[in-house]
Amino acid sequence: MACCRRIGRWPALPPPSADPMASVGYLIAAVAVTVAGLVGYGVTLARRIEEARAERRDLNR
């Protein structure tokens, strides 16, 4: 059952002596995705509300 041994095994941690800044790329990527996601959502939300309000003005006429 060699094919099944990999499932569920927790991969090993990197050695503690590694450079703490080595993984900064991943941190930047994570931050970028988060900011893009949250800010982008907020912006589109504001735009959608504006559109809905404009439509309401039209319908009220």
Add this chain to the structure above:
Amino acid sequence: MIVDDRAGNRWRAILVAATALMGAIALVMVVGYAPTDRVQGIVQRVFYFHVPMAWTAYLAFLVVLVASIGYLWKRDLRWDAVARASVEVGLLFTTLVLITGSLWGKPIWNTWWTWDARLTSTLVLWFTYVAYVMLRAYTPDLERGARFGAVLGILGFLDVPIVHFSVQWWRGLHPTPVVVRSDPQLPPEMQVTLLVSGIAMLLLYATFMAYRTRLELIRDQNGLLQENREVAGVAPA
């Protein structure tokens, strides 16, 4: 004539200000105040927004549950508007949790994904959100969609803990190292930063919810206005 909700606008503006303030403080603390983890290095700082977003994702689903029960009980579509809003915001946060978690996991565990209980149940939560969105999209009748959404909201909420439990039990058959943090106890600076960050994320959720619910309500109103015009024989706007 339906006018805008002036009092509501003021509260929403306050919420935005509070979120911005808290967010700024959290950002400063995450960048400057929190110490760098010995074992994981700088990427550990993902923890300060990944974990709060995970809390928020699950909180959003709890809100969906409450709104679903509320709708089935009261039959007021405003409860349904809250549910719809919380699903969308919750889906956003869950997606970000999965992606940031993956980006954190790669340098730490040398893998993009692993099927442990927490990740698996978060993934199932994500699929449940998506199923909700699809269900609402494919149910043209609003009232019926609200009922169906409420049923799915309740079933889904019951399901996620069971998924977590069964995966945990299943994985318990294979030994797994549990170490995620370098120290068994978080140092106080980290705890405080996490707390501040958590509050900021919660405020952000509340802000998104306030505006998103407002959007649903305006859209529902527009729908009714549209119908009334058509029934009265007025040309579509």
Add this chain to the structure above:
Amino acid sequence: MALRDVTLAMAAGECVALVGPNGAGKTTLLRALTGVLRPTRGEVRLGGLELDRSPALRRTIGFMGHNPCLYSDLTPRENLRFYGRVYGVAALEHRIGVVLAETEATAVADRPVRALSRGTQQRVSLARALLHEPWVLLLDEPDTGLDQSAQDRVAALLRRLKSEGRAVLFTSHRLEWAETLADRAIVLRDGRVGDEIAGPRPLALAARYASPVGTGQAPSPGGRAAPESGAPASAIASQVAPPHVTAARLSPSGRSSAPGILTQLVAVVAKDLLLEWRTKDAVAAMLVFALLTLVTFNFALDLRPEVMAAVGPGVLWVAVVFGSMLGPGRSFIREQEGGTLDGLLLAPLDRSALFLAKLAGNLLVMAVVEAVSLPAFIALFDVRGALGPMALVLVAGTVGLGAVETLLAAVAAHTRAREVMLPVLLLPIIVPIVIGVVQATGLALGSTTAHDLPWLGLILAFDAMYLAAGIAVFEYVLEE
């Protein structure tokens, strides 16, 4: 179309005509009076008892609408037998003969409904409405599509029902026909009661209302559906008082009593199985799909014997899950497309009981599919192991799977995506049971040394939870 502030009351032995232009809300009002359509506000009462609160009260109502509520693959006799059992009609076969004779449908009683003309189907639908001798008859355009002599016969039938002390409310576009029958007429316009015309008879409806009522075209409601829920105010109350009213005596006739739930369940399951037997709609598809899945796995995975014990249970259960998904979906889609779901909602059938009945039918069909798939699996992949425990796990897992599938199939059937929607809803929810049954089956096949019982416990807990959820929640899924 919304109704606004409609209040009407009827007494026993009264015949009331409901008239109005198209789109005025006549059909909506009738459906609300049957208890199928939930009004946003207001209530419907029979003899002082709220219709909403007790499904059993629906036995006193007979409804005939545009939709005949007949199963097109069954004969009129079989349809009536089914409804008779659900409504608890005594001396059923005799009674079926009587109503078929009354509606002149005896000649076609043993031909499938799909082979009958629309007019004949309407007659059979009327027979269905009369079968359980209801106190209240709600008839939506009973004269449509009938020639003059047939109209006269229907009119005679309605007069006879009236003389028996029943209350009849009917809609019609033919005012001359309506005024010969009705003691009273209610004119509905744009969802409101425009006028009420009481005796003495004849009511001279045609003379007074030919122009505004006859062939007026109201603007059709467009835009988003569900205007009923959004309507500002709508109050409906209807009172019908059969002589000497008490709850106990509110049975259609002295002879029959309320049907037991078990009888009703068996009736629904038997009807579904009969339909399945006639059409072979679901079983063939499910079986072929399950077997093809098994075969496909052989090419997708390298299923050597040493790997089989670890991977086999998963292969089996994926085939079962995907094959079984086709069944419950088809069952509900068929009810919905055929218009017979309304018939079930009209009946004095508790929604939770309906859930159990549908579940039982689905489980029986799934059992047939598994009875073939399991031996095929064992044969194709040369599987060894404890077959007894494996069969037990199969049964336990199928119950939970069936419960979730039945509930979600009812949801999916009402969406635009239908069969596509069911896997999307189903698969996230059944993750725990898939884990449980695969583990338990694996143990039965002897691939690990841990105990079987805890996994069986998880499966049974899942089963119990989703059975309870289905029973509790089904009425919300089905209501109008």
